[in-house]
Amino acid sequence: MSRPNVKASRTTRVLVIGASGFHGQHIVKTLSEKWDVVQASRRPRGPAWQTVDLADPATFSCFGQYDAVVNAGHSSCVSSRAAVEYCLREGVLFMEATHDSRHIQELLALRTSQKDPQGTAILGMGVFPGLTNLMAREALTQAPAADHLEILLRVGVVSGAGRSMCRHMMQHLQSRPFYFEESQLCHGDPMQRVPLTLSNGDVPPRHEGGDSILVGFPESLMLHESAATRNIVTALSLKPEWMNGILRSAGWLVRRAPLVGRLVEAGMILGRSVLLRWLPASLEITVVARSKACLSPVARVDVRCGDGARCAAAAIAGGLELLMERRPLPRGVFTPDELLSLHDLLPRIAHSSPGGRGCDLQWTTNGGANTQAASETRT
Numbered sequence: 001m002s003r004p005n006v007k008a009s010r011t012t013r014v015l016v017i018g019a020s021g022f023h024g025q026h027i028v029k030t031l032s033e034k035w036d037v038v039q040a041s042r043r044p045r046g047p048a049w050q051t052v053d054l055a056d057p058a059t060f061s062c063f064g065q066y067d068a069v070v071n072a073g074h075s076s077c078v079s080s081r082a083a084v085e086y087c088l089r090e091g092v093l094f095m096e097a098t099h100d101s102r103h104i105q106e107l108l109a110l111r112t113s114q115k116d117p118q119g120t121a122i123l124g125m126g127v128f129p130g131l132t133n134l135m136a137r138e139a140l141t142q143a144p145a146a147d148h149l150e151i152l153l154r155v156g157v158v159s160g161a162g163r164s165m166c167r168h169m170m171q172h173l174q175s176r177p178f179y180f181e182e183s184q185l186c187h188g189d190p191m192q193r194v195p196l197t198l199s200n201g202d203v204p205p206r207h208e209g210g211d212s213i214l215v216g217f218p219e220s221l222m223l224h225e226s227a228a229t230r231n232i233v234t235a236l237s238l239k240p241e242w243m244n245g246i247l248r249s250a251g252w253l254v255r256r257a258p259l260v261g262r263l264v265e266a267g268m269i270l271g272r273s274v275l276l277r278w279l280p281a282s283l284e285i286t287v288v289a290r291s292k293a294c295l296s297p298v299a300r301v302d303v304r305c306g307d308g309a310r311c312a313a314a315a316i317a318g319g320l321e322l323l324m325e326r327r328p329l330p331r332g333v334f335t336p337d338e339l340l341s342l343h344d345l346l347p348r349i350a351h352s353s354p355g356g357r358g359c360d361l362q363w364t365t366n367g368g369a370n371t372q373a374a375s376e377t378r379t
């Protein structure tokens, strides 16, 4: 595969909020390959750091000095709404990484409430959400009559993750999942199994989704808004699959005993953000678009990557690169699939990883008709 024509330069300045966090550190490392990156924190670690507290708008005045601001702050604890409003007012490019559904919902509301925006905000950029949104849009492009989307994320949990990620996992254990049915936002039971129709005779199945758990990922909210899809189901399955049973039991327990919930969360944070911090999470994402009446998938997109955290950071770097090349950008609040395409982003992800180690990324459309591996290293 030929390398994309990269126009990023050291004169491009990017501010990363939450730079001390798990995802933030990956983003800083990846962006620093090409750009002048400044790290932001509530408590700066050195003279080169910028002080930014998402809860204190007085700290936002530095945003105008940067070509882009990326937010990887702890989204379950603090909303970036005020920061997004500031960027829209002051003409700044803002990229939000959160996969917190409530946070995304709050930011989506700014699409209509912000009059005459001067800046651009792109919501939920990374792998999930982010890449998943582009996969869904690609599947819908291939099957324009489809009115039903299924998104399945298979992830290895014996891997590193940040505190914010662990918090999200706990929220999913404790709350009722949501999905869209005929454009209505519906709620299922916590940790409910969901039957997915990911495979048929035409498409060799890689994931059956047999033991998948219905989880309300923000992609539903975003795609319902951007693509007006009437039916959207998002689901999670752990690798190895027998861990789904453990997850369901943990969910049952933490909903009945809040103290156990706190212990589980503390254990998860200790395990994933300290002891297993450097262990990569392998990811497999399948998106199927079909007509609700017909069970066969009409279009299917699969992506596998060997290291979810690096891939998410590379998606942010690749997305920013594409956006900056396309300046002037449309103004307002956008979901990734409204500004970017899967075919443009995937090669960028494959080449945007620190140290040129590649992302071990593979993708297929319609069960292998267009299979591409992008695990080669940069020269």
Ligand SMILES: NC(=O)c1ccc[n+]([C@@H]2O[C@H](COP(=O)([O-])OP(=O)(O)OC[C@H]3O[C@@H](n4cnc5c(N)ncnc54)[C@H](OP(=O)(O)O)[C@@H]3O)[C@@H](O)[C@H]2O)c1
Pocket (backbone or CB within 6 Å): 017, 018, 019, 020, 021, 022, 023, 024, 040, 041, 042, 043, 052, 053, 054, 055, 071, 072, 073, 074, 075, 076, 077, 078, 097, 098, 099, 100, 124, 125, 126, 127, 128, 129, 130, 161, 162, 163, 164, 165, 166, 168, 312
């Ligand atoms: N889309 C994707 O694929 C994807 C993948 C992974 C993570 N994420 C998202 O990335 C974000 C970070 O996740 P994580 O697990 O890496 O979190 P994390 O390790 O807990 O780090 C979060 C960081 O947020 C900062 N922070 C907390 N409160 C803040 C405030 N009021 N103002 C500014 N910064 C604040 C903290 O830094 P200081 O204490 O130094 O200020 C902390 O280091 C979350 O929103 C998560 O949903 C997205």
